[in-house]
Amino acid sequence: MELIKPERLHRGDTIGIISPASNLSPKQISALARTTGFLKGVGYRIKLGKHCKGRYGHKAGTIEQRLEDFNSMFEDDEVSAIITARGGYNSNDLLDRIDYGIVRRNPKIFCGFSDITFMHCALHTKTGLVTFYGPNGTTRSGTDIIGEYTYRNFEAVVGAADSPIRLGPSRKFTFKYGSDTLKKADLKSTSWKVLREGKAEGRLVGGHIFTMLNLCGTEYFPDFKGKILFWEDTETTSPMTDRFLRQLEMIGVFDDIRGMIVGRVNLNEYKIERRDYGLDKIILDVTKGYDFPIVMDMDFGHTAPMLTLPYGIPARLDLKGRKASLELLDSAVR
Numbered sequence: 001m002e003l004i005k006p007e008r009l010h011r012g013d014t015i016g017i018i019s020p021a022s023n024l025s026p027k028q029i030s031a032l033a034r035t036t037g038f039l040k041g042v043g044y045r046i047k048l049g050k051h052c053k054g055r056y057g058h059k060a061g062t063i064e065q066r067l068e069d070f071n072s073m074f075e076d077d078e079v080s081a082i083i084t085a086r087g088g089y090n091s092n093d094l095l096d097r098i099d100y101g102i103v104r105r106n107p108k109i110f111c112g113f114s115d116i117t118f119m120h121c122a123l124h125t126k127t128g129l130v131t132f133y134g135p136n137g138t139t140r141s142g143t144d145i146i147g148e149y150t151y152r153n154f155e156a157v158v159g160a161a162d163s164p165i166r167l168g169p170s171r172k173f174t175f176k177y178g179s180d181t182l183k184k185a186d187l188k189s190t191s192w193k194v195l196r197e198g199k200a201e202g203r204l205v206g207g208h209i210f211t212m213l214n215l216c217g218t219e220y221f222p223d224f225k226g227k228i229l230f231w232e233d234t235e236t237t238s239p240m241t242d243r244f245l246r247q248l249e250m251i252g253v254f255d256d257i258r259g260m261i262v263g264r265v266n267l268n269e270y271k272i273e274r275r276d277y278g279l280d281k282i283i284l285d286v287t288k289g290y291d292f293p294i295v296m297d298m299d300f301g302h303t304a305p306m307l308t309l310p311y312g313i314p315a316r317l318d319l320k321g322r323k324a325s326l327e328l329l330d331s332a333v334r
Helices: 026-041 063-075 100-105 114-127 145-158 209-213 238-250 279-286
Strands: 014-018 045-048 079-084 109-112 165-167 193-196 198-208 227-232 259-263 294-298 314-320 323-328
Touching: 014 026, 014 063, 026 045, 063 079, 063 100, 100 114, 109 114, 109 145, 114 198, 114 209, 145 165, 193 279, 193 314, 193 323, 198 209, 198 259, 209 227, 209 238, 238 279, 259 279, 279 294, 294 314, 294 323
Parallel strands: 014 045, 014 079, 079 109, 198 227, 227 259, 259 294
Antiparallel strands: 165 323, 193 294, 198 314, 314 323
């Protein structure tokens, strides 16, 4: 399917915010206010979906309400980009009900992570739209070194039609990705860890691994032929990740991909069952016999700061020794 690139984002444009998955807690409503305040401060306009702060059980509204916000933002000529307020659970409620013709006729920047993997896979698979696995409305933002890296990378990917774009590690990171307060002890030095050396080129596809695997057997599951797979995990354990990776192998994904990039697991939410058999060893064991390059502990997913990764855009992965680089070979926007 031919890629559809959305128009790039300019200062002064309107960003729409919707909640297609879980509802917002009071703390997350405060975090959303901080994020929208920051975005307004740097020159963007903000438009909240009618049901953005809605509540229906553990979700941000009924299917009809969440779908209404999704459709109205894509059809609204005033809105240039759509960012999800948060992830959580059950954005897959919407997949069979989305009018994908609306998306094709109104291609826009669509950004979020975690449970929003459902929507990335569906939108990209059904329409060819380049979507963005990156910050949501409750992700930490601001002028500190954590927020600055997140925002700078977001704007570089969605705000410029330049290529190539070289993505590099942050100087520091924290697991407090939704927090407004950081202590010196919260900040740790960043290091992308090369597990298998090599070079690879391919289009980026992936997301939250467990969420993505929930789409197996559906029309929304991505085609991994010739791709670079990016994935991250959270709120599970290392044995469960082992299980997820083995499933990817059994359905043939490892036969198809050219490279693998792995997001840093948030140790506030993720349990390494045995320190002497960590995620690095699990990944190498499951991928034994394959020769594609692998790097882990990258700045995306449930960590702060975070990169913005565009679905479907060709990238080059170059791993040697302790050096790791990821370069976008084409612009993600027009």
